[in-house]
Amino acid sequence: MSRRVFTKARILIIDDEATNVEVLRRVLERSGFTRVQTTTDPRNARKMYLDFRPDLILLDLHMPHVDGLAVMDELNQIAEATYLPILILTGDVSPEARRDALSRGAKDFVHKPFSTDEVLLRIGTLLETRFLYLQIQNQNQMLEAKVRERTRELEGAQFEIIERLAKAAEFRDDSTGQHTARVGQMAALMAKHIGLPESQVSLIRRAAPLHDVGKIGIPDSILLKPGKLSSDEFALVKTHTTIGARILSGSRFPILRLAEEIAFSHHERWDGDGYARIAGDSIPLPGRIVAIADVFDALTHRRPYKDAWPVDEAIAEIEQQRGRQFEPRLVEAFLRIIEQRDAPLPMNQLAEPKAETEG
Numbered sequence: 001m002s003r004r005v006f007t008k009a010r011i012l013i014i015d016d017e018a019t020n021v022e023v024l025r026r027v028l029e030r031s032g033f034t035r036v037q038t039t040t041d042p043r044n045a046r047k048m049y050l051d052f053r054p055d056l057i058l059l060d061l062h063m064p065h066v067d068g069l070a071v072m073d074e075l076n077q078i079a080e081a082t083y084l085p086i087l088i089l090t091g092d093v094s095p096e097a098r099r100d101a102l103s104r105g106a107k108d109f110v111h112k113p114f115s116t117d118e119v120l121l122r123i124g125t126l127l128e129t130r131f132l133y134l135q136i137q138n139q140n141q142m143l144e145a146k147v148r149e150r151t152r153e154l155e156g157a158q159f160e161i162i163e164r165l166a167k168a169a170e171f172r173d174d175s176t177g178q179h180t181a182r183v184g185q186m187a188a189l190m191a192k193h194i195g196l197p198e199s200q201v202s203l204i205r206r207a208a209p210l211h212d213v214g215k216i217g218i219p220d221s222i223l224l225k226p227g228k229l230s231s232d233e234f235a236l237v238k239t240h241t242t243i244g245a246r247i248l249s250g251s252r253f254p255i256l257r258l259a260e261e262i263a264f265s266h267h268e269r270w271d272g273d274g275y276a277r278i279a280g281d282s283i284p285l286p287g288r289i290v291a292i293a294d295v296f297d298a299l300t301h302r303r304p305y306k307d308a309w310p311v312d313e314a315i316a317e318i319e320q321q322r323g324r325q326f327e328p329r330l331v332e333a334f335l336r337i338i339e340q341r342d343a344p345l346p347m348n349q350l351a352e353p354k355a356e357t358e359g
């Protein structure tokens with residue numbers, strides 16, 4: 001470490017003997033140190049430490065009013081978790097004095113009367129450790145910042161790939177890719193409304209658009225069929241829930257595990273009459289939420305086999321299904337959101353000509 005770094009160090013001298021203080025100051029200044037502050041009153045220690053933020057403290061042990069040990073106790077309370085060297089200047093060479101000072105964090109001792117060479121050498125060693133410590137701390141902070149940045153990038157990539165996967169799945173029957181995004185938005189509003197934590201709300205917003213990812217496995221002849229589906233065809237369309245869950249299964253990422261759950265359960269009904277015939281609380285909550293968001297969006301937009309319903313009628317249908325297709329509490333949440341946020345209009349305005357089959 002360069003001498004220049006050392007001489008920029010801030011050094012605080014606390015000693016009640018003015019002569020000692022002056023001698024030390026001169027020694028330090030002759031050696032090139034320019035940032036030296038001193039006091040002969042240890043009661044100033046706290047304020048001077050806070051104002052000056054020294055790299056090293058030269059501290060007398062025996063002083064009136066407050067002795068060196070008490071000063072160390074005080075500084076230990078306010079010093080941040082950083083390496084602050086304290087060099088004790090003392091005429092007391094007793095093992096007790098050393099033990100007491102060491103136990104409070106003193107890093108070294110110089111016995112009075114001291115040789116200036118020895119003081120400078122010990123100061124040099126302590127400052128070297130102090131600056132190495134600061135250097136490592138700085139590097140750690142930079143590394144932590146880099147790790148945070150990389151984590152954000154990875155998360156961003158993860159979210160973007162998920163979004164594009166949802167769009168890919170939707171592309172054949174809605175090239176605008178708007179349905180999945182709207183379902184994600186509405187599901188997130190509902191999750192928030194019922195008090196789920198923000199982290200969960202955000203995961204639902206991003207995972208819900210994958211609810212129909214299993215449509216990738218449904219042939220075009222059925223998926224894009226304009227007329228009514230036969231019962232065999234409808235049975236095949238229904239498999240998009242299990243196909244989707246299979247595509248998304250086995251992930252270690254919470255967002256994909258949630259997407260798997262939603263893909264599997266978004267056509268379940270509160271009364272147990274859905275695709276997998278799971279009922280009530282046994283249906284995962286995110287699936288129950290997406291069920292409402294998905295149906296509302298499907299009703300208010302055109303499909304090959306039906307026109308877009310007027311929003312009022314779609315809302316009435318959701319209400320009508322309270323306790324049948326949908327969980328009553330979630331129907332309430334949905335209705336409050338529609339009231340509060342005037343959601344139907346903007347959602348309806350997003351409507352594009354669509355050619356979706358059973359979604």
Ligand SMILES: [Fe+2]
Pocket residue numbers: 211212240266267358359
């Ligand atoms: Fe679906």
